Amino acid sequence: MSATRPPHRPRHNPPHNPPHRPLYLAAEIGGQRSFDAAGYVELARLAERGALDFVTLQDSFARPGPDALAVLSRVAPATERIGLVPTVTTTHTEPFHVSAAVATLDWVSRGRAGWLVDVSTTPAEARLFGRRPAASVPALWQEAGEVAEVAARLWDSWEDDAEIRDTSTGRFIDRGKLHYVDFEGATFTVRGPSIVPRPPQGHPVTVVDATEGHSRETAARHADVVLVRAGRPDEAAAISEKLRSRAADHGRDPGTLRVLAALTIDLGDGERPVEPGLESAPRTTAGDTGPHYRGGPVDLADLITSWHGTGAVDGFHLTPAEPRRDLERLVNGTVALLQHRSLFRTFHPGGTLREHLSLARPANQYAPAGGTS
Amino acid sequence: MTTDTSRTARKRIHLAAHFPGVNSTTVWTDPRSKSQIDFSSFEALARTAERGKFDFFFLAEGLRLREHKGLIHDLDVVGRPESLTVLSALAAVTDRLGLAATVNATFNEPYELARRLATLDHLSAGRAAWNVVTSSDAFTGENFRRGGYLDRADRYTRAAEFVATARELWDSWTPPAPGAPYGTPRPFAHSGRQFEIEGEFTVPRSPQGHPVVIQAGDSEEGREFAASAADVIFTRHGTLEAGREFYADTKSRLAKYGRDPDDLKIMPGVTVVLGDSDAEAQERAAGIRRQQVSPQNAILALEQVWGRDLSAYDPDGPLPGIDPDPDSALVQGRVRIGDPLAVAAKWRALSEAKGLSIRQTVIETTARQSFIGTPEGVAESLDTFVRTGAADGFILVPHLTPGGLDDFVDRVVPLLQERGAFRTEYEGATLRSHLGLPAPEWKGSAA
Numbered sequence: 001m002s003a004t005r006p007p008h009r010p011r012h013n014p015p016h017n018p019p020h021r022p023l024y025l026a027a028e029i030g031g032q033r034s035f036d037a038a039g040y041v042e043l044a045r046l047a048e049r050g051a052l053d054f055v056t057l058q059d060s061f062a063r064p065g066p067d068a069l070a071v072l073s074r075v076a077p078a079t080e081r082i083g084l085v086p087t088v089t090t091t092h093t094e095p096f097h098v099s100a101a102v103a104t105l106d107w108v109s110r111g112r113a114g115w116l117v118d119v120s121t122t123p124a125e126a127r128l129f130g131r132r133p134a135a136s137v138p139a140l141w142q143e144a145g146e147v148a149e150v151a152a153r154l155w156d157s158w159e160d161d162a163e164i165r166d167t168s169t170g171r172f173i174d175r176g177k178l179h180y181v182d183f184e185g186a187t188f189t190v191r192g193p194s195i196v197p198r199p200p201q202g203h204p205v206t207v208v209d210a211t212e213g214h215s216r217e218t219a220a221r222h223a224d225v226v227l228v229r230a231g232r233p234d235e236a237a238a239i240s241e242k243l244r245s246r247a248a249d250h251g252r253d254p255g256t257l258r259v260l261a262a263l264t265i266d267l268g269d270g271e272r273p274v275e276p277g278l279e280s281a282p283r284t285t286a287g288d289t290g291p292h293y294r295g296g297p298v299d300l301a302d303l304i305t306s307w308h309g310t311g312a313v314d315g316f317h318l319t320p321a322e323p324r325r326d327l328e329r330l331v332n333g334t335v336a337l338l339q340h341r342s343l344f345r346t347f348h349p350g351g352t353l354r355e356h357l358s359l360a361r362p363a364n365q366y367a368p369a370g371g372t373s
Numbered sequence: 374m375t376t377d378t379s380r381t382a383r384k385r386i387h388l389a390a391h392f393p394g395v396n397s398t399t400v401w402t403d404p405r406s407k408s409q410i411d412f413s414s415f416e417a418l419a420r421t422a423e424r425g426k427f428d429f430f431f432l433a434e435g436l437r438l439r440e441h442k443g444l445i446h447d448l449d450v451v452g453r454p455e456s457l458t459v460l461s462a463l464a465a466v467t468d469r470l471g472l473a474a475t476v477n478a479t480f481n482e483p484y485e486l487a488r489r490l491a492t493l494d495h496l497s498a499g500r501a502a503w504n505v506v507t508s509s510d511a512f513t514g515e516n517f518r519r520g521g522y523l524d525r526a527d528r529y530t531r532a533a534e535f536v537a538t539a540r541e542l543w544d545s546w547t548p549p550a551p552g553a554p555y556g557t558p559r560p561f562a563h564s565g566r567q568f569e570i571e572g573e574f575t576v577p578r579s580p581q582g583h584p585v586v587i588q589a590g591d592s593e594e595g596r597e598f599a600a601s602a603a604d605v606i607f608t609r610h611g612t613l614e615a616g617r618e619f620y621a622d623t624k625s626r627l628a629k630y631g632r633d634p635d636d637l638k639i640m641p642g643v644t645v646v647l648g649d650s651d652a653e654a655q656e657r658a659a660g661i662r663r664q665q666v667s668p669q670n671a672i673l674a675l676e677q678v679w680g681r682d683l684s685a686y687d688p689d690g691p692l693p694g695i696d697p698d699p700d701s702a703l704v705q706g707r708v709r710i711g712d713p714l715a716v717a718a719k720w721r722a723l724s725e726a727k728g729l730s731i732r733q734t735v736i737e738t739t740a741r742q743s744f745i746g747t748p749e750g751v752a753e754s755l756d757t758f759v760r761t762g763a764a765d766g767f768i769l770v771p772h773l774t775p776g777g778l779d780d781f782v783d784r785v786v787p788l789l790q791e792r793g794a795f796r797t798e799y800e801g802a803t804l805r806s807h808l809g810l811p812a813p814e815w816k817g818s819a820a
Contacts, residue, residue, distance in 0.1 A: 066492040108411060171669075173452075174447070175445040
């Protein structure tokens with residue numbers, strides 16, 4: 001494959017197979033306060049041009065904005081490779097519908113779907129539904145974990161080869177390969193099986209923002225990608241270490257967890273020198289949502305390189321302060337430089353989000369060991 | 374009810390494409406049958422419908438896999454995607470085609486569903502439609518937080534309040550200030566028997582104001598609900614006589630809600646089989662019926678009426694001598710047979726009169742094919758239905774995925790267009806404009 005690529009790359013260091021740990025990059029494309037498709041399509045294509053792993057689109061019942069999963073479904077046919085990760089909340093939604101919608105996003109994107117699991121904490125959100133009062137944050141994250149578990153079970157409730165189309169017996173499916181999930185959580189039960197056949201990735205990628213302490217257990221148990229917020233690499237490393245260790249406690253291979261540092265980026269100052277100290281420690285401004293980088297795209301590339309080089313994180317999830325401007329500068333400046341340094345891929349060698357993230361397609365929990373699923 | 378077409382403007386037919394469903398109408402054994410789940414199948418049928426200038430594309434829904442004798446039903450197509458998510462993606466590959474999702478009002482909440490529908494309407498620039506269905510069974514409820522909580526009698530009460538609440542949410546933003554793309558959210562508060570909610574909606578009023586509302590079902594409550602609240606009714610009445618009766622009855626109910634008869638479009642679900650001659654079309658139709666009713670499916674259809682395990686019977690042999698069990702719970706997740714004893718008696722009489730086997734009897738009684746003939750003959754029949762007050766249009770249900778409407782679009786649509794009975798180009802951008810529906814009042818906007 002490398003023979004067909006442009007020649008300027010060092011032979012020993014092809015970007016799709018760097019000798020060191022791969023770098024993973026994602027970007028948020030919300031914040032435009034737009035309801036038609038054009039702006040979202042444009043930003044997702046821009047991120048795709050930068051060969052980013054995935055884009056996220058925030059969502060909440062608490063502030064204006066469209067349904068994020070629908071928006072990224074609209075984006076799917078207008079893009080080819082980039083992963084699509086909408087925020088999906090688990091507090092006032094039906095786990096069965098959530099599982100089906102995320103699976104369907106995976107079908108329409110041909111294996112590029114993920115979901116960023118979130119909860120609805122406010123009494124105001126509870127009143128939009130009028131079904132139950134706002135629960136405590138720990139209880140909501142406990143429930144989110146149960147929703148993630150039932151979603152995975154429902155995705156597995158069809159084995160990959162359940163559809164047989166056997167004309168001799170008149171059977172369309174082998175119902176022995178469809179499974180009831182019979183999930184009983186603290187607040188809900190689901191019988192199954194899913195109405196949607198197993199999605200292309202087996203399990204779409206589960207992303208959890210572990211900034212809120214109560215979400216960390218859910219992240220360690222269920223997330224493929226975890227977002228962490230830290231002001232310094234050593235802080236990030238400590239959080240990563242804890243997450244991996246908890247994941248191992250749950251019987252998971254900690255090497256399958258991708259930890260990304262979440263960072264808001266303001267590249268509006270162009271190439272002005274970065275503020276002292278920011279190269280290694282993005283400053284958390286008071287009242288902000290987390291670490292905030294302000295400076296030029298080149299210095300951001302250096303920051304990403306140095307954090308990633310210490311092994312503190314596997315990559316970054318970047319939220320542009322000014323959506324269009326900062327994503328453009330990120331892709332054309334920062335990402336281009338990282339690619340030039342052979343620290344980041346120049347194209348997507350794989351077709352699915354799991355392939356981008358070097359995550360295996362999960363085995364089906366209901367399939368007999370050694371089966372084809 | 375007759376219409377003098379020489380004096381009035383030509384009544385135009387409305388057409389919709391139903392993606393093949395998870396029942397025996399859909400033939401999967403045919404070598405041309407493609408995936409029921411790959412996006413490419415949805416894209417192909419939607420593009421065909423748009424090429425044919427159809428009003429809308431229609432997706433059904435089922436929230437629990439059907440069961441028979443306590444086991445997942447395995448003879449028909451099984452598995453489908455979640456409707457609103459697929460339609461959002463189809464908005465990217467179509468420009469004018471309406472996009473209709475069937476979504477259950479029992480196992481959803483108004484705030485979230487109204488938001489998803491408004492989002493689809495924005496993303497498609499005014500092409501969203503919602504087919505409101507209700508169910509109350511505990512069987513489906515086992516997949517949801519609340520279980521089967523709703524009395525059967527309350528289904529339409531909930532649906533009506535659900536739709537009314539959704540409309541309040543869709544109207545809740547202010548009109549945009551001059552030069553601004555969107556207005557701003559105003560607080561809403563709804564207090565009713567089914568819903569007690571308040572707050573702000575996250576989505577501005579969408580291009581159609583309100584997505585088009587479809588109601589499927591012919592029951593008394595269904596007709597009344599449609600007359601009060603729906604833009605389109607998806608009916609099963611297939612014959613000209615039954616269609617006219619249904620049409621007249623349903624349209625007569627609109628006045629008491631202050632609505633014009635044209636405000637509700639009556640669209641029966643129909644199948645079409647074409648041939649170069651009538652004889653060829655009939656032969657094809659018989660072939661399709663045989664594909665639809667496999668030997669295994671014939672026994673299953675029989676068991677659905679009888680409510681008994683009849684797997685020992687030969688599909689090519691005579692009907693069982695035993696009577697149906699009217700209290701059977703053999704079948705789950707589909708509409709029950711109203712009076713099994715009467716149906717069984719009818720089937721027996723037919724079987725004896727014509728000397729039909731089990732499979733032949735099932736083919737004869739269950740396979741529904743509405744229009745069989747040459748393209749000219751079918752175009753004439755469809756036009757007659759619409760001109761003489763039996764329908765405003767049709768929801769075409771193809772038996773093949775995704776190519777089942779190719780022939781209709783290539784051979785019948787041009788004839789309808791020649792007759793002046795169907796559009797040759799889309800005139801407007803929104804589904805409401807295709808259907809000739811009035812813009813919904815923006816309640817509270819005058820304040």
